[in-house]
Amino acid sequence: MVERPLTHTLAATFAALDDLAQRDANARAHAQAQQRIAFLRDRLHALQSALRQLRVAVTLVQHIDPAHEITALWSNTCAELKACAPGTLHAPGRALAEGHLDLLQLVEYTAASVAIVRERYHWVTDQLARHPRVVALDRVSCACDARRAAIDTLVSRLASAKEPWNGEGALRSLEALLSGAMPEEKRKDNA
């Protein structure tokens, strides 16, 4: 049996209901922010991966042909990306919580950076696949696309390798990859 006026008990009930509603709103916002974090993190992971691949591809070119004009591409790319990086990249909390323009800039930057890096990487690997030295490694005379696929495979391995690698070893691996890419009938003919 309550010992206070019924208006008080009702007011207390309403306050408790308000509090519960507020907590509910907070919880919903929190859940949305977590989703944004996960989205942005995936984009940054993709950028990081693309950068590593580009760096490895450029290094391979430098080893094969140190005088190749492509060798400056890596440093130019890094400089461009650093230059256009938004200010909230290093402290994205507010942009993630509020979800306004800052968050859009972050998303746009990461998405555009990934596109640029991947485009350049493809150009580098194309050049590499046409390089005479690489062609020379191709003893089975594969098509250019096959060589590019072998180079992609090699780059991916090297980019994810934790130990340092050398150019000759990489070329031997490429040669092995290229011989592995030979079609079966051609391999019989060679034999």
Next chain:
Amino acid sequence: MRYPKYWDQARVRQVCTTESRQKARDLFLRTHRPFQHIRVDFCKDDGAPGAFVNEEQVRAIVQGGALRADNRLFFVVGEAGSGKSELCQWLEYTADERRSLPIHIPRSMTTAAHVVALLRQKLDSAAPARALQHVPLSTQADYVTLSAVVLLYGQGIPALTPVDSWAQLIGGHEMRQFVAGHLALLARGEFAPLPFADPSLLEPLCHRYALPVSSADLALITGELRRLFARALEQALWSGDVRSLLADISERAVRQGRRPLLLLEDMTAFQVLGDRLLDYLLDLTSGHFDAVIGVTTGFERTQLASATLAGDLTHIHHRLRARFVLTDDHGRSYGLEDDLIELARAYLAAVRTAEPSDHAVPDVFGDGLYPFTETALRRAFACLHEEGNPRQTPRLFLEHILAAALLSDAPPPLAFDRSPYLVPPPTLFRIDEAPDPRLQSLLRWYGEFGDDAVTLDARIARRFGIAPPAAQPANPVIRVSRAYMAQPLDSDVRADWQQELRELQAWLSDGGLYPGRETLKRGIERVLLHLGDPRALGSSDSSSLAGAHIYYARGDERLPIYLGRESGDQPSTPTYVKVQVSGTSAERGILEALAYLALSGAEMSQVCHNVALTLDWAQRHWDAYNNEVRTLLFNRMNGVTVEQLIWTAWRLLGSLVGAPWDSRPHLNPYHANAEPYAQVSPWSPQQHPVCYTAGEMLITYHETVRRLFIGSFTLRDTLLDHDRCAAVQQLETTATTVDRLAHLALPALRTLPYTIRPLGQKLYDLLVPLQRYTQALTQLDCQAALRADLDDLARKETHLAAQQRLDHALFQQQLLTLRWRCGEVGAPWNERWTKAAEWLGSLTREQLTELYADVRRVRSATAALAHAEALDHWAYQRARHALRPILHHPYWAAVATLQEIQAEALATARARYQRGSGLMTGTAPYRQLLKVTRAVWKELADG
């Protein structure tokens, strides 16, 4: 004791012989009374008369056949002694000899030799030779003894063992010589006794053949040997002749222009010969006989069928021409009752050897009936019995009424009393007014029964030398009061009423087994129930139709009555009480009247000699039995009387339904729909769960107890019987009664033989909830319960005190908001909530103030009660009823509902709303994001 007689014993024996054949023709015709009622079962002759004919018509039917018609058979069926011989004899004497040749074979003529001899007489000297006529007698004797030996092996009794030894005796030369001598005598037409007719012949023969025979078996063996030789003679010598003799007689008679009329008195007496005769007659084309055959009823049903080759009584009946029946299904001769006096008069006239002088015999005896009167003869005739069954036949009447009385030295009434064939009529008068047993006998047989007295002409008593009662020495009419008044018509009284009264009087006089005691019990039951049912334990003064009562229901619907004096009844037991009737001499007249009351179905005022005395006797037995029934219940109920039980149960129920009373009971019904138990009960399901549940079970018997109360404590539906109320209040110490009821052992009461009428409920079914409720009451801690009530009141008072500052406008707004908020969080709103919210919304400050004041007042009163020394459950119930307006005020229910709504809203919100928010930058995903960002930046920086 002698009295004037006008006959001698020899004459009586001559006239009253039952064998018609033994009477001379003249005597026969003097005593013969025409048969006026002979039932014709069927008759194949055209133009046969109706269901009943007289003897003339029977004769016309029998003699109505054409001369050359085939055999015509007629059965005359009746009980033994019903007049079959008489009819045959009359037919012989009166047959038209121009058309018939009567051949009467009487009952006494049962051997084949006699019958053949009789038949040969009818053939005169021109009879053909018998089959064995040319055989020497010694050879015939050998043939007969050999037949007897064959019969011994086939039909011998155990006493005739070893059979081989007895066969040597039977077939020995001594017996052959004896049989030869018997045949020689027969051939000469002389009397020839059967072998072993003289028992003394057997002993030397047995000695000669070394056959030990004890003297005890001598008669049995002699009789059996005689039977064997008789059958052997019959089979060997005579039976073969019968058929040819009958054929010869038939042909000869027809040649004379007459049909032979064979009158066979009694078929029952014949054995092999009877079968042969019947076979001959049933072969309808074998001759031209008119055969009248007497058959007893039982013999026809059981024996006659097997006597034919077909073995079927129907086979015989199909060949009958007609079947005449002399007695009805009860063994009474048709028409004899009407002709009884004339029959007696004819025989008495024939018996009389001297005519009394004028005025020597009082005319009160009737013309020619001395020493009987018409009343005595008819009464004696009605009392004729044979082998335990009533049997009214002429033979029994002549032998055991007329002859027995005339031959006795004692006057007829005393002779009647001694006769084993007469069951004396019951004594219908007060024997204390006629103490002389001879006078009692005379009154029983000769007395005239009036409505209130039995009368007798004093001249009859004087004639028999019997003195009239001392109180009326010179009265011309002896008058003795009846034991009861016999107003009803005789036709309304059961037929065996005399037998019933005889049994009652024998029991009253000597005690012992009383077979017809159910009749007396019905009479006793009737007079007791006239005062009300003593098994009903209600108020006899209550005239309310709504009343019910506790009823002792052991046994069936009949009132259990025990007749003492070793009548054969089972006495009362501690659990099966009965009305005790000891049958003392003082009760004799009353009990006789009650037995007749049951037999007649009449009213008490029509039967009872003194209704007041009878009712007084009944009232004493009623009271005694009613007290026994009450005491039995009292003992089984731990010393609670039936009135205390009903009074206490009604008081408990009154309190249960919110209408408590202490000294002046009410009779209000209870309507559960209008007043739910939870509202009217003093008990709370939370605070007093045991009392609440037990009370809920008991309340279903409210109407039962109300009707019991009306049946016990009211005069009419709404008029209390203050005397009975005051009486039970004086005895009543309710605490004790409740305590006793609480300690009832229910399993032991399961077989309690009491019901509640007219509701058809068992008392046990009421006692179960009553015991449980009283037990709950006795186990209730009233002080603790009262303290709990005070605590509750204190909480309520505090709550109400807080509400005195309630902002009603805000409260009303909040109630509206509450509904909206419930919708917001998704708590479903229901109708009950609406009512509560509306009620609270309309609550005024004045209402709250008034309720607050009431609570304070009740709390003060209850607190005062708590300080009282004695607080029993009645006082506590009163306190609870005082609390009911507070406890059941709608405010509390509305507040409880309001709390329920709030709780429901909060619970729904908690279930629906999400939780778990916190700082985003502190989460692991955010830290991983920063780590990746730094790695990218480092890559860019390195480039």
